[in-house]
Amino acid sequence: MTPHEETSKVTSVASGRPGRLRTMQAVVLDPKPQLATVRRPRPAEGEVLVKVRLCAVSRSDLDLVRGRRSFRNHPYILGHEFVGEVVEATTEGGASWVGRRVIAYLNPPCNRCLPCRDGRSWLCETGLSHAMGMGSVDGAMSEWVAVPESSLVEVPEGVDDEEAVFAHPLASALEAAGWVDGAPPQRVLVVGDGNMGLLTTLVLHAAGHTVSVLGRHPSRRELLWRSGISFSGVTRPGEQGNELSGSKVTAESYSLVVDCSGHRSGFELAVNAVRPRGRIVLMSRYSEDDGFDLRFLTEREIDLVGVKGGRLDRSLDYLQRKRIDILPLVDATYPLLDGLAALERAATRGSLKVLIRPSAQGGVA
Amino acid sequence: MKALVMDRELQVMEVPTPGLLEGHMRIRVLLALVSGLDVDIEAGRRPYSGIPGTSFVGVVEDVRDQDDRRFLGKRVLARPIYGCGVCDHCRTGFEDRCRDRVRPGLYGAPGGHAEYVNLPARAVVPVPDGVRDEAAVLAPPVAAIYEAVGRGDLPGWTNVLVIGDGGMGMLTALSLASAGYTVTLRGKHGDRFDVLRRHGIHFNLATEDDELLGERPGRFGPALASYPYVFEATGHPSGWEAAVRLVSPGGTVYELSSFQDRVPRRLTAVFDRNIRVLGLRQGSLEPVLSIFQAGLFDPTEAVGPSYPLEEGPQAYEHVRTHKDRLALLRISREGE
Incomplete structure (x- = not known):
């Protein structure tokens, strides 16, 4: 049996007498998000049962809620940026995980494709159809979640739950920082001041680079200035939608531009700012994925790099060494019962990381 | 001199031979490549009016500066892109980052689909003996x-x-x-x-x-x-x-x-x-010419037929309609 076959979807809205069933609360996408009482998952062979301590709302969760991406197989539980404690195992190997605090990759490695054999299972495309909280496998915006053993990563001591939930986006930010050529300080421009933009900015700054941020939220100025990072607001009077424009950046002057904007206008700013033979790192899915003029690629010999995901153990190690102060990126923490309010908050313009804590652990018969 | 001129449509024309400016060398073109870039110009997909031709080999016949006399009579290949020569990037050896790059036949200077082209010394590379013109034009x-x-x-x-x-x-x-x-x-x-x-x-x-x-x-x-x-x-x-x-x-x-x-x-x-x-658009020409010289790679199998300059429009036609999509213009012979 492959790891993928072992995973099983457990969502089914519970009926009958809740007191006799092992149920739990969960944020379910069906296809609109809703809070539901569902059956508590039973780990299949090769999986462990995790009691969720904290779960963050990720960009993919929001993309799914907004319909920017969609998987069939509704209903399913959202969420993969979680930290939890292993409470039950199904195999002998799994037993050693019991009692340990863990996070998990989106999917177990298939061990067949090129990226998996390369130790980069977050790029596995077979895995995408078995990814947590993305259709066929339930996610972690709930009290318990079943996770394949081969996806687990232990959270080391000294890393708080509130920090550990950042492991996924931090992994991307660290990958992005790896694309800076040359010893620090290099001049880097980050376009977009959402979670991903800020996180990447903090990582680049901690590495010793000179980072400028182009964003739409003047409120970020203070947060960044505390770390000595310059911020340029690109809002313009009477603007509408999510356009980024009116930049004060010198054209063709950066060797590395990171685009976390998620909008074509942000990408166009990045293209304008990068020097000939420079590099643009893409860290977001675009709201309208069409109409990109790519003549700049060969005209200016640009290196365009997509970064999505990275090594989680590396993130945790980075967090343990306290290289950056990540907690200011926490916007708010909601109890699981207010999960829908949490999603709404996370989707609000200008919000930062929203966390969900399933504190009241009810539902056990 | 005779030249192909793009001015709404491509024609063979008699145009004045350009005067030699300071810092420039006069190159008699031997062989030029007709590529998809040139066809883009002809089809109006790239705004350009003037003489096209981005890749060509020629002989240096006249120079203005004493320093350039070493090039006289030598076969040279035009660099497809060169810097302004005066900005910080150019002066520190990062010509490829120059914001005022010149691409003969695309912008900033006339190209090589003509009998003569004037270029500064920094815009050419000597072609080693033993490398045929047909191979050299493919070096870029x-x-x-x-x-x-x-x-x-x-x-x-x-x-x-x-x-x-x-x-x-x-x-x-x-x-x-x-x-x-x-x-x-x-x-x-x-x-x-x-x-x-x-x-x-x-x-x-x-x-x-x-x-x-x-x-x-x-x-x-x-x-x-x-x-x-x-x-x-x-x-x-x-x-x-x-x-x-x-x-x-x-x-x-x-x-x-x-x-x-x-x-x-x-x-x-x-x-x-x-x-x-x-x-990818450009790279170092010298190592490629050395590879050709050493006989390690003969790229000429990728090229279609060659045409005289008078039949330039047919060469473009060939590139536009044929599947092998590259043609040559044989403009003059060495030693003529």
């Missing part, structure tokens, strides 16, 4: 392809997929095969089997667009696996989609098309599949 595109190794982390001896079997695709496949790569060429024409077989290049025929995109398996070739290294050289809108789909996740696409078609493209696959796309 071959140099761009070899940049994949230096700039784009292409490791040695791996499998690569080349998409597009037009002139640029053939040249890419031949260049990579000669450098030791195991090459699969995927394209819609399939009319150069003999050349490909001789060089051990696998061919994968995709006659329709959906085959090119990998939605259906191609014919007469190995089943399409996913390739970590893909060269996109179709010069066609479907090439981009095919490349970002056929490359394996986390892989690299080396982009050689210039997208003059202006078809807007989708980008999210680059993020979703963690792809790296590297735009």
